[in-house]
Amino acid sequence: MTVAKPLPHDAAMRHVTGEARYVDDIPVPAGTLHLAFGLSQIASGRWTEMDLDAVRAAPGVVAVITAADLPGHNDVSPAPTFHEELLSSHEIHYAGQPLFLVVADSHLAARKAARLAQVTAEETEPVLTIEQALARDWRFEEGPRVYGRGDPEAAIAGAAHLVDGSIEIGGQEHFYLEGQAALALPQEGGDMVVHSSSQHPTEIQHKVAEALAVPMNAVRVEVRRMGGGFGGKESQGNALACACAVAARLTGRPCKMRYDRDDDFVITGKRHDFRIDYRAGVDDEGRILGLIFEQFCRCGWSQDLSLPVADRAMLHADNAYWLPAVRIVSHRLRTNTQSATAFRGFGGPQGMLGIERVMDHVAHALGRDPLEVRRTNFYAARAEAAQGGQPPVGPFRAASPRSISAKMRGEEGAAADPSLDLTSRGAAQAVAPQPAPRSEVPGSTTPYGQVVEDFILPDMVARLVESSDYRARRAAIAEWNAAEPICKRGIALTPVKFGISFTLTHLNQAGALVHVYTDGSIHMNHGGTEMGQGLFQKVAQVAADRFGVEVERVKITATDTGKVPNTSATAASSGSDLNGMAVKAACDEIRDRLATFVAERQQADPATVRFEGGRVHVGAQSYPFEDVARDAWMARISLSATGFYRTPKVEWDRIRGQGRPFYYFAYGVAVTEAAIDTLTGENRLLRADILHDCGTSLNPALDLGQIEGGYIQGTGWLTMEELVWDTRGRLRTHAPSTYKIPACSDAPPVFNVALWDGRNREETIYRSKAVGEPPLMLGISALMALSDAVAACGGPGAPYPALDAPATPERVLAAVERVRSA
Amino acid sequence: MEIAFVLNGAPVRIDTTPTRTLLDWLREERALTGTKEGCNEGDCGACTVIVTGPDGTPRALNACILFLPQLHGKAVRTVEVIAGPDGALHPVQQAMVEHHGSQCGFCTPGFVVAMAAAHARGRTDHEDQLAGNLCRCTGYAPILRAARAAEGAPIPAWVAEDAAAARNHARQDTQADDAHPVFRPDISSGERGDAARGAESPPPTAPDAALPKDSDALAAWYEAHPDATLIAGATDVGLWVTKQLRDLAPVAFLHRCRDLARIEVSEREVRIGAMATLAELHEVMAPLHPSFAELIRRYGSVQVRNAATVGGNIANGSPIGDSPPALIALGATLHLRKGDARRSLPLEDFFVDYGKQDRAPGEFVEAVSFPRRPDTLSCQKLSKRFDQDISAVCGCFDIAVEDDTVTRARVAFGGMAATPKRARAVEATLEGQPWTAATVEAAMARLADDFRPIDDMRASAGYRLRAAQNMLARVFAERAGARTSVLEIAP
Numbered sequence A: 001m002t003v004a005k006p007l008p009h010d011a012a013m014r015h016v017t018g019e020a021r022y023v024d025d026i027p028v029p030a031g032t033l034h035l036a037f038g039l040s041q042i043a044s045g046r047w048t049e050m051d052l053d054a055v056r057a058a059p060g061v062v063a064v065i066t067a068a069d070l071p072g073h074n075d076v077s078p079a080p081t082f083h084e085e086l087l088s089s090h091e092i093h094y095a096g097q098p099l100f101l102v103v104a105d106s107h108l109a110a111r112k113a114a115r116l117a118q119v120t121a122e123e124t125e126p127v128l129t130i131e132q133a134l135a136r137d138w139r140f141e142e143g144p145r146v147y148g149r150g151d152p153e154a155a156i157a158g159a160a161h162l163v164d165g166s167i168e169i170g171g172q173e174h175f176y177l178e179g180q181a182a183l184a185l186p187q188e189g190g191d192m193v194v195h196s197s198s199q200h201p202t203e204i205q206h207k208v209a210e211a212l213a214v215p216m217n218a219v220r221v222e223v224r225r226m227g228g229g230f231g232g233k234e235s236q237g238n239a240l241a242c243a244c245a246v247a248a249r250l251t252g253r254p255c256k257m258r259y260d261r262d263d264d265f266v267i268t269g270k271r272h273d274f275r276i277d278y279r280a281g282v283d284d285e286g287r288i289l290g291l292i293f294e295q296f297c298r299c300g301w302s303q304d305l306s307l308p309v310a311d312r313a314m315l316h317a318d319n320a321y322w323l324p325a326v327r328i329v330s331h332r333l334r335t336n337t338q339s340a341t342a343f344r345g346f347g348g349p350q351g352m353l354g355i356e357r358v359m360d361h362v363a364h365a366l367g368r369d370p371l372e373v374r375r376t377n378f379y380a381a382r383a384e385a386a387q388g389g390q391p392p393v394g395p396f397r398a399a400s401p402r403s404i405s406a407k408m409r410g411e412e413g414a415a416a417d418p419s420l421d422l423t424s425r426g427a428a429q430a431v432a433p434q435p436a437p438r439s440e441v442p443g444s445t446t447p448y449g450q451v452v453e454d455f456i457l458p459d460m461v462a463r464l465v466e467s468s469d470y471r472a473r474r475a476a477i478a479e480w481n482a483a484e485p486i487c488k489r490g491i492a493l494t495p496v497k498f499g500i501s502f503t504l505t506h507l508n509q510a511g512a513l514v515h516v517y518t519d520g521s522i523h524m525n526h527g528g529t530e531m532g533q534g535l536f537q538k539v540a541q542v543a544a545d546r547f548g549v550e551v552e553r554v555k556i557t558a559t560d561t562g563k564v565p566n567t568s569a570t571a572a573s574s575g576s577d578l579n580g581m582a583v584k585a586a587c588d589e590i591r592d593r594l595a596t597f598v599a600e601r602q603q604a605d606p607a608t609v610r611f612e613g614g615r616v617h618v619g620a621q622s623y624p625f626e627d628v629a630r631d632a633w634m635a636r637i638s639l640s641a642t643g644f645y646r647t648p649k650v651e652w653d654r655i656r657g658q659g660r661p662f663y664y665f666a667y668g669v670a671v672t673e674a675a676i677d678t679l680t681g682e683n684r685l686l687r688a689d690i691l692h693d694c695g696t697s698l699n700p701a702l703d704l705g706q707i708e709g710g711y712i713q714g715t716g717w718l719t720m721e722e723l724v725w726d727t728r729g730r731l732r733t734h735a736p737s738t739y740k741i742p743a744c745s746d747a748p749p750v751f752n753v754a755l756w757d758g759r760n761r762e763e764t765i766y767r768s769k770a771v772g773e774p775p776l777m778l779g780i781s782a783l784m785a786l787s788d789a790v791a792a793c794g795g796p797g798a799p800y801p802a803l804d805a806p807a808t809p810e811r812v813l814a815a816v817e818r819v820r821s822a
Numbered sequence B: 001m002e003i004a005f006v007l008n009g010a011p012v013r014i015d016t017t018p019t020r021t022l023l024d025w026l027r028e029e030r031a032l033t034g035t036k037e038g039c040n041e042g043d044c045g046a047c048t049v050i051v052t053g054p055d056g057t058p059r060a061l062n063a064c065i066l067f068l069p070q071l072h073g074k075a076v077r078t079v080e081v082i083a084g085p086d087g088a089l090h091p092v093q094q095a096m097v098e099h100h101g102s103q104c105g106f107c108t109p110g111f112v113v114a115m116a117a118a119h120a121r122g123r124t125d126h127e128d129q130l131a132g133n134l135c136r137c138t139g140y141a142p143i144l145r146a147a148r149a150a151e152g153a154p155i156p157a158w159v160a161e162d163a164a165a166a167r168n169h170a171r172q173d174t175q176a177d178d179a180h181p182v183f184r185p186d187i188s189s190g191e192r193g194d195a196a197r198g199a200e201s202p203p204p205t206a207p208d209a210a211l212p213k214d215s216d217a218l219a220a221w222y223e224a225h226p227d228a229t230l231i232a233g234a235t236d237v238g239l240w241v242t243k244q245l246r247d248l249a250p251v252a253f254l255h256r257c258r259d260l261a262r263i264e265v266s267e268r269e270v271r272i273g274a275m276a277t278l279a280e281l282h283e284v285m286a287p288l289h290p291s292f293a294e295l296i297r298r299y300g301s302v303q304v305r306n307a308a309t310v311g312g313n314i315a316n317g318s319p320i321g322d323s324p325p326a327l328i329a330l331g332a333t334l335h336l337r338k339g340d341a342r343r344s345l346p347l348e349d350f351f352v353d354y355g356k357q358d359r360a361p362g363e364f365v366e367a368v369s370f371p372r373r374p375d376t377l378s379c380q381k382l383s384k385r386f387d388q389d390i391s392a393v394c395g396c397f398d399i400a401v402e403d404d405t406v407t408r409a410r411v412a413f414g415g416m417a418a419t420p421k422r423a424r425a426v427e428a429t430l431e432g433q434p435w436t437a438a439t440v441e442a443a444m445a446r447l448a449d450d451f452r453p454i455d456d457m458r459a460s461a462g463y464r465l466r467a468a469q470n471m472l473a474r475v476f477a478e479r480a481g482a483r484t485s486v487l488e489i490a491p
């Protein structure tokens, strides 16, 4: 078995020797040109005149391209109903928007020249904040989306206690270590090959084809690996790839573009910042009877992926808790800032933080242990969960892509199909499949009608409470705090329940291509991209396991739109679920052919043929795998196959907010202990204990890495990573000098991570569970631990800390003073 | 200009524009793309290389803000060639593979090189050694496990080879200075049409760049080129080139002026040469003023401290530089030189206004000195992140208390005004008064008379003032024996 082994990342050796190649490392043909965008300095208005003479005259400049020069569509948006210009044709929507494109003989020359333009613009007052956007009613979609059930107003009115408040949640810059990059190599006949640092090669292909006004088959996109993506390379690479392709077309020379880090910050989208207002009616034990959330989501200037992000925030507003009567109102607000985009968790973290804040606030208001309040509100642990039985669900009904595109055409009024981007998450699902009627299971049904079938959190929490020594430490901390005048400690446990699947149902599909060569070596390709998560290694382990060979026999190859077409982004944590299954299907196809072949030769039953230890076993005989491959080829049996997979059971109506958007849920629990300094608000994590559910892990070492890394990224989001715009809409934190992600010493000195030894009750690849996004939300425990430490500064009756995120020293000090002033 | 150094064991002689960065050159000219660009400003460590100078010590430096002439006479190692010649991985490489220390792998070469440098020097304070390397994927835990696992493993032979090469180069260089103009990058005797240049001498391709060999040569050259830019560690100037895209000319590189790097500790005073790096300053301060040393530990990162100089940190006039407030609190005197003329002034008087210092054209910083006294200094650096972050407020308090009375109070802040500045009202309120909570509170209140801080992305004005006041409260609590920093809390 190669599956479930903690093997190193397939490229680990190449990483440590510097041999691993990223886009900017690919040797380029002589004469390759380099690009840089000229950026808007203002956040809103129109440019009236661009004097580019000095740019053109600058040393090394070969061409300067404006919107008027573009050969095809001037649109890089992933959303089919929204245009996002590659180069501004006049409108200016944010400070940092690309206005023109410099093509020069070096990266530095292009950057230098780009600063020499004289732009005359009519500046208008920018809309920057949630409040300003609300005041102007500037938003996406006609009005707020509302999901929910029951009559929360009545439930709140009838409850013993009302707990209400608001939390501000800052955005987050991806800070993938490798900035955005693309390289376009013009081919004969107007074709284009593009290397892109992208999570979504198909989208790059689609957008480049549009930009060049050629069919998709004239563009081939290759992605070997990214130096981190985290969602930031789902749609944000479109602009660079299109710029390179257009410049390559216009100059006839290879073109490369990479953003300098400051440009990357200023141009590209980030995690959506949110404000969440809440009103909860609770009983004496803190049980939620009615709850109303109003989520204000700052989307930035363009639609991009904001609708499904905001949807997912709504879909995680319950997290792990049964909400009998609930309303979730979601405002998708438009502002003159970078267009917020996908970021690990895709809205889920913000939605989840909303309810975790409510739990913390309720516990404080009632003077109860937050852990008990959380437990009181948990979904019911269901009997069949433990047995892994199949629950009754509606029949699987995939929305047909044809009907979607038909409807979209209607909506858009667009004539041509190429403008539709069906593989993008920005594609709003227009067809509302009628979900099969399902019965509400009290205690188990989410506000959107999906039954939580395997709620394992109570068991996980119990185990972590014990292994982390939560209770004794909580008591010890209270004692310690009583004796310490200046520093205070806090501890918190928070759970995670994260829904796995693209909420845009049709994206839950994947393809693979597998070849076996006559020497028994295997070439594997699929639609997923490698950004560090170890997808390629996991899937290679699957392929090796199917053929019963060692993993070294499997050649991992770059994602290539010419090999596997029409792929979905590697996103929504779905990479190994989808691609693992597709590769398995392709391998099994070949394996079955080989089994049939050797069985026939041996007069045996094909079902008895086993692939193990690098050999093919049939009856009492066994043959080296490579011999079987060669013999099969001699017998004219195809050793190549495609594989395809689509996730069963999912169906979702995003307008009504009803259905089964998720194939299953992934779970996790974290206990974090933190300390604050009440003189300056400086704070630090002391210890984290995590128990996370990966089902039956495909590779425990890689999964552990996702958990540790996700947790730290989550704590960074909620503690130190602060985005600051000035009053003119210019991002002031536009480099690592001013925007601080966690460094080495920010990881808690005691950091215990364990995997929950369960298996996925659904039939996923080897019963594993997705692990890309869920661990990020374990970081919520850090904010709650800080809140706990702040609360320790107050006497009886002191107000709730109401700590906003990120909990910078400044915010912590303000909360301390608030708590103490009462 | 023509320079010579050793790259991965092989001598290199190149003619370069003076402000080309090593990173750019490695990647563009040498196809050594293992060294990555993550930020181009010294903040992420993805571009870390090892540079060994004539002292034979391998140091981690950020190649993105390292100009090629700064390498003259040194040995450079990149990630591609830290493994053994037989292809066996370096112990830190091996450990990184075994401990799953890479995910996307983009930060990995920088980490591996920083780890190899620390390993060669036997350092096991891994969090400090790696504070300048950012990783967005792993959460650092597996990297720290790998660093610990590689502790004590044999040091590869190239470490000694690079040291020998650099020493050898230095020897040749000195001889060359005296005898062979071809080896003489020093242009103290005039860079244009220099008659001393023999026929074998390469034409001066960069007439407006100098590599003076000592401070006298620098003094002469700078007086003749008063509008030139001096480049010490380039941790500021580097960004002028990589971020502001400025063309700097003429320039002089100061790193060969080793006489400017001396640190002298006598009975009466401590004198720190302008070219002493922050790393060197750290070592000197550790026994003298531990709190200053702790401030320096959190200054930038290993890579930055290996490059940044005390002179640069003062001369740049930054209101948020960390060493000026500490030095001002210690009562430091700044020593300037122009040509053969020297003068000294209290350090605080050097900072006239934002972007304006009391420094004449052609005048440079020679040293800074301060009196030796028993340690009564407390330095506090406040930033969003503990390591490698610019201070929102840096408060330094040298408060001497005898018989419960404040006998001397020198208080200086960075981040609170347009320059590093003394808090004179606070000092006046403290001096001569009993060292009590009431005195401290009175002094805290006076801080608002001393400073009107600003709002920016690091902190609001109100927070700056509040935190600065509380820093004084912290000094008081500290002296009373209370625990005052979250860094002291063990989990």
Ligand SMILES: Cc1cc2nc3c(=O)[nH]c(=O)nc-3n(C[C@H](O)[C@H](O)[C@H](O)COP(=O)(O)OP(=O)(O)OC[C@H]3O[C@@H](n4cnc5c(N)ncnc54)[C@H](O)[C@@H]3O)c2cc1C
Pocket (backbone or CB within 6 Å): B041, B042, B043, B229, B230, B231, B232, B233, B234, B235, B236, B237, B238, B254, B274, B275, B298, B299, B300, B301, B304, B307, B308, B309, B310, B311, B312, B313, B314, B315, B316, B318, B320, B321, B322, B323, B363, B364, B365, B366, B388, B389, B390, B391
């Ligand atoms: C990643 C990073 C982190 C940093 N962190 C910190 C920090 O935590 N705290 C902090 O205070 N600073 C920090 N800095 C800023 C920087 O390190 C300091 O300002 C540094 O001391 C500058 O020294 P240098 O030798 O690199 O100067 P250079 O960049 O070489 O020069 C800086 C200026 O000083 C002039 N100069 C240099 N030497 C002399 C001299 N002898 N006489 C006259 N003029 C001279 C130069 O002409 C230039 O104007 C950081 C910088 C980076 C890139």
Ligand code: FES
Pocket (backbone or CB within 6 Å): B036, B037, B038, B039, B040, B041, B042, B043, B044, B045, B046, B047, B048, B062, B063, B064, B065
């Ligand atoms: S590229 Fe980030 S430190 Fe050099």
Ligand code: FES
Pocket (backbone or CB within 6 Å): A177, A227, A228, A532, B101, B102, B103, B104, B105, B106, B107, B108, B134, B135, B136, B137, B138
């Ligand atoms: S492994 Fe991706 S940034 Fe470190």
